[in-house]
Amino acid sequence: MMVFGFVIVGARLVYLQVVVRADLAHRAERQQEQMIKLEPRRGTIYDRMGRELAVSLDVESVYGDPSAIEDPRTMSRRLAKILSENPSALQRKLTGDKHFVWLSRKVDPAKAAQVKDLDPGAIGLKVEAKRFYPQKTLAGSVLGFTNVDSKGIEGIELLYDRALRGASGWVLAEKDARGRTVFPGGPGLQYQLPQMGKDVYLTIDEVIQHIAEKELDRGLVESRARGGVCMVLNPQTGEVLALSVRSGAHNRGGFNPNNPKDFKPDEWRNRAVTDAYEPGSIFKAVTAAAALEEHVVHPQERIDCSAGSIQVADRVIKDAHRNGVLTFVDVIAESSNVGTIKVAQRLGRERFAKYIDAFGFGKKTGIDLPGEISGIVKDYRLWSGVSLSEIAIGQEIGVTPIQMAAAYCVLANGGLVVRPSIVSVIRDSKGSEERPVVPAPPVRAISVETCRTVQKMLQKVVETGTGQKAKPSGYSAAGKTGTAQKIDQRTGRYSKDDYVSSFVGFVPAAAPKLVILVMVDSPVGVIYGGSVAAPVFKAVAEQGLAYLQVPPDDMGGRMLLVAR
C-alpha cells in the first residue's frame, strides 16, 4: 500500500514538474511579474540665474473602483466633502461595473491623506506629476502652462514640450502574494531607464521681469488702459531679459499658469509676438536711419514744417502741434509728421522698402515663442500714392512689439540685426547642454556712423523733445515716443479717441545696455506716448540699470575723482 502511495505521489510530481512544467511556470510568471512603468519627471524651467519658474512635483490623484463599492451614494457624499467636488457627478462615476475611474486629479496632500483611509479596497491614490509655477503670475504669458496630463499647451511649455517631457522607462519586477514588488536583481533584471525631461534655462531675468511687470501694471492702472506690453532686451545679443504682457481689464494683473481655468485665452496670449499694431511715431527712427544712410538729408538741414500739415495725394496729414522751421534732428525730437514725410519722399518707395526689410519688418524675428506672426507690410509695388508718407510716420504698416524692439536693438548696437531669443540653453540630467537658438552671423542694416547720428537724435527726444518723461534719473537715454490711432472696427477708419501709446528706446544712450519697449493699448484720458508710456520706460530703466549695477553716466557733476 505504501509503495502504491509513493508511486502515485511520484507520478503526480513528474506530471507537475515535467509534463506541465512550462505551462505552470508561464502562468506563475504572468501572476507574479509586472512591468512597472517608470515615469520621467518633466524638466524644470529656470530663469537665466537658475531660479525656478516652473517645477513638477509628485502629487496624488484619487481613483475609484465602482465594482467594489456597495453604496455609491454614501461614498460619493463623503468624497465630495473632502475633495470639494459635485456629489452627483461623483456618484455617477462610482455607479457601474468599471474597475477604474478618476475621481479627482492631482489633489493637495491634505485631501489625499483624508481619502487614504476611506475605503482602501475601493478608493485608491495614484501618484502623478503636477506642474507648479512658484512665482505665480511672473512671466506667465512666456511660460504658458500644461494640461492635466502634463502636456504643454502654451508658451515655452508648448514649444519645448518634447525636450521637457522626456521618455518613459520600465522595469520587470515580481509581485509576491501580498502584492509587494520585488526586483529580481542581478543579470535577471530587465529594465529600461526613463529619459528624464531636460531643463530649460530662459534668458529672462526674474528681477528685471518683476520690475517690468510692476511698472507696466502701474502705468496701465494710471491710464486705465485695456492692456499693454513691456519688453527689455540686451541689444548686443537680442536676449529677452523681460517680457510682460497684460490683456483684459486694467486691474486684472497677469496670467497665473497655476490656474489657467480662471483666465480667458485672450489673457494668456502673448501679444508681444501674436499681435500686430500700427506703431505710429516710434517708426520715425527707422525712416530717419534710412534717410541718413542714403544721404538724402543732413541732420542739421533745416526743413520747413511751419504749415503744420502736408497734402499727400488726396489726404492732408497734420502735425500734432505747430512747428516752425526745424533741423532734421528737431523734426525727430519734436516728432513732426510734416518734416518726416518731406524727407521720406526724397527716399522713394523702393529704397525705403529696402530699409523696412533690412530692419526685419514684414517677417518673423524667429524668436522661440509659439504663434509669432510676420506683421503686415505691403509690397512697395502695391503702395498707393499716400502709402510712403503713411508708413514713414508709422501708419499703414503692422508690426509686432518684438519686431519693434528688435529694430531698436539695431540702432543701439551699431547697426547689426540680432535675432531675439528667450531660451538660453537646454540641459539634460547628465549636464550636457544644447543651444536651441544658434545665433546667425550678424547682418548689417545700417552703418555705425548712421547709428551714432540716430542715437544722438533720439537722445535729444529724451533731453528736450517729446520724451522728457522717459529720462531716467542719473542716466542718459535715447528713444522715441509714439501715439498711433487705432482702426475703428465698425467704420474701418482711424478712430479719433482710441490710440496705442508707445515709448521705445535704449539706456545708457552712448553705450546701451538695455533696449526697453513700452506699449499701452487704448489709454483713457491722456493718450500721448510721452505721457503714458514714457514714465514706465523711465521707471524700468532706473531700476533695471541699478539692479545690473551699471554706473550712472549722467550725474550732473556729482562725481568724485580719485587718483590711483
Place this chain on the structure above:
Amino acid sequence: MERASFSRTRPRNVKFVVAGILLVLVLMVLVGGKSQIVRLGYQLDALEKERQELERTNRSLRIEASSLSSPGRIEEIAVKRIGLIRPSKDNIVIVKRTSGKKPHEQVPQ
C-alpha cells in the same frame, strides 16, 4: 556471520547519511541565497519608496523657497515692513579712479 555482514553495511549507511547531510547543506545555502535576494528586493523597494518620498519633500521645499524668495514678496517686505527706499539721485556720489600723474579732486556740488 551476522557480525561480518553488519560491519560491511555500516560504512555504506554512514556514506548515505553524510551525502544526505551535504545535500541538505547545499540546498540550505541555495535557498538561503534566494531568500536573501528576495529580502534585499523588499528592502530595495522600501528604500526606493523612501527615496521618492524624500525627493518629493525636497522638491516641495524648493518650490516653497522659490515662492518665498520671489522679487515681489521681497520688495513688499523691504518697503512695507522694513521701510527701505530706493536711493534718489541726491543720495548717490560716483567715485571714479583716474590714472593721472597728479592726484586731483573735484568737490561734489
